[in-house]
Amino acid sequence: MRPLLVGLAALTLLASPVFAAEPAAAPDRPLPDAAQEARAQALFKDVRCVVCQHESIADSPAGIAGDMRQRIREEIASGDSDAAVRDDLVKLYGDYILFTPPVREGTWLLWFGPLMLVVLGGLALIAFTRRQTVESTPLSPDEERRLADLLQTETVRPDPDASAPHDGR
Known part of the structure; x- marks a missing residue:
């Protein structure tokens, strides 16, 4: 009984991505009037797919893109202007739906x-680039002499962790 349950659970897990996939878009039915269909096609290119987000609904295979194409065709067939169709889409989805928001x-x-x-x-x-650099004043002869003396001695080094090559480390 236990192997049967394990097998059933495995099949359920393997099949779950198939059930989670979005259904395919319904086939497009173009408008009978060629001028209205041309208007619809022009609008399809200006409207962003809310699923794909980088594609217009003209190019998107998503189911919601097909629904949006059908909605636009219905509004154009009912006599709405292109501006009215855009306004309706903006009311539903916000300015983001248009590739060129107002x-x-x-x-x-x-x-x-x-x-x-x-x-x-x-x-x-x-x-x-215009920021002025701070000019350093040159050392006085006394300061140069003291610096030369410090550099001659082995007790002072610029970096306390540094070692000279003759230290034998």
Whole structure:
């Protein structure tokens, strides 16, 4: 009985990825009017797939992309304008759904953030290059003589952990 339960558990674990996969998108049914279908195809390229996120719904094989294509076709067939279709999608999914979101207060950071980073980086670079270096004053003859004396003696070294080659270590 125990080997049967172990085998059944193993089969369940192996089959679970198959059941977890997203169902395939329903086949697309183009609109009968060629002008309306052309409008729909143009909109498909402007709308981001919420599953793939880097593909438009025109290229995405995800099931939700197929549902979104069908929804757009239905709205166009009912007489909605392209702007109305986009507005409807933005209401459902937010500005992220469009590859080119509108410029408004909520998207200023998206549109102007990279430009501001470049400007700030340029200003920082200019400030860094214009920063004046501190000139060190030359040593006085007395200080040079004392330095030469210190370097001649073996008791003072620049690094206390350093060893000279003749120390025998």
